[in-house]
Amino acid sequence: MFVLILLTYCTSRAQKVDPARFRIMFYNVENLFDPYDDPEKNDNDFTPEGNYRWTEFRWKEKTAKIAKVIRAVGEGDLPVIIGFCEIENRLVLDELARHPIICDGRYNVVHYDSPDRRGIDVGLFYRDELFLLLYSEPLRVEISNNPKFVTRDILYVKGILHRLDTLHLFVNHWPSRLGGAATSEPNRIAAARTLKQKVDSILFVVSNANIIIMGDFNDGPEDVSVFKILEAGHAKDSKPLVNLMLSKPAGEGSHRFQGKWEFLDQLIVSRPLLNEENLLKVANARAHVFKADFLLEDDARYPGKIPYRQFIGFKFNGGYSDHLPVYLDLEQNRGL
Numbered sequence: 001m002f003v004l005i006l007l008t009y010c011t012s013r014a015q016k017v018d019p020a021r022f023r024i025m026f027y028n029v030e031n032l033f034d035p036y037d038d039p040e041k042n043d044n045d046f047t048p049e050g051n052y053r054w055t056e057f058r059w060k061e062k063t064a065k066i067a068k069v070i071r072a073v074g075e076g077d078l079p080v081i082i083g084f085c086e087i088e089n090r091l092v093l094d095e096l097a098r099h100p101i102i103c104d105g106r107y108n109v110v111h112y113d114s115p116d117r118r119g120i121d122v123g124l125f126y127r128d129e130l131f132l133l134l135y136s137e138p139l140r141v142e143i144s145n146n147p148k149f150v151t152r153d154i155l156y157v158k159g160i161l162h163r164l165d166t167l168h169l170f171v172n173h174w175p176s177r178l179g180g181a182a183t184s185e186p187n188r189i190a191a192a193r194t195l196k197q198k199v200d201s202i203l204f205v206v207s208n209a210n211i212i213i214m215g216d217f218n219d220g221p222e223d224v225s226v227f228k229i230l231e232a233g234h235a236k237d238s239k240p241l242v243n244l245m246l247s248k249p250a251g252e253g254s255h256r257f258q259g260k261w262e263f264l265d266q267l268i269v270s271r272p273l274l275n276e277e278n279l280l281k282v283a284n285a286r287a288h289v290f291k292a293d294f295l296l297e298d299d300a301r302y303p304g305k306i307p308y309r310q311f312i313g314f315k316f317n318g319g320y321s322d323h324l325p326v327y328l329d330l331e332q333n334r335g336l
Helices: 002-012 056-074 090-097 181-205 224-229
Strands: 022-032 081-087 107-111 121-127 131-139 154-161 165-173 211-216 241-243 255-257 260-262 265-270 280-289 296-298 305-307 326-332
Touching (some): 022 056, 022 265, 056 090, 081 211, 090 107, 131 181, 154 181, 255 305
Antiparallel strands (some): 241 265, 280 326
16 A cells, blocks of 8 residues: 555656756765675674664665755756765665655666775666666776775766767766875876776767766865866866866865865766757856755854764764765757
């Protein structure tokens, strides 16, 4: 009976397709784990007996909160494509896609298990009435002189948006700054080189390819890994990739560290998506941070607000994530 009610509810809220706007979102959801122990991963903290006392109730509550954020970002519709990081496995994404708050989006899931020791992966949702999946693969990040190095894969997805044009999508969660930014920088440079190699191979075949790169890079837009290795530059540059966060005003960001907002979460596009003569273009050539009041709380150490996170250390805080979602809108060029 419950399944029937849920299906009726989702059907009654079926999404209206708006071919004029296609919202693409990325969200670091801060440790979306199930409470079950995976003996092959270091996920013991996220079990009922672990340091986070992670129960099925807390998992379901966290899932509902993320669904609420997705619905809010959609502003009356739902995003067509959503990239995620800090998710444990396919199960947590399937449960999220089926949640009553967003089940009318009928999201399909793209996910591969990464070799990350904690068991966290990246993943992607897409609405199949608006996006035809053609191909996907995980890109393994390796360091030649460090065979024991493992991190999250980069997810590559190729598809056709609303029968209009092909999109190449990349979802990233680059290695953290654990041990210090300088010490860990080679790990993020390795990720940047892996991504750039794939991007270059696409542009070699299709020079005007529509590419959207999203993720938590654990580096800022002007850091070496993003700006010099990946070569994601300003709109005024001649580089094939444009980092939309480089045009954001000072003081904005998706993450706050020691009282300062920063853009670890970024949206990077190929130059054709800013071209007025392209079939698809980024609306107003802008990316956005979703900074709703319910996603913020007072910063206990510095003046101002901070993302309302799930945990502070091992203490349950009851929030959403330590990152804010970022998004952009694609629109169809009606003149073509």
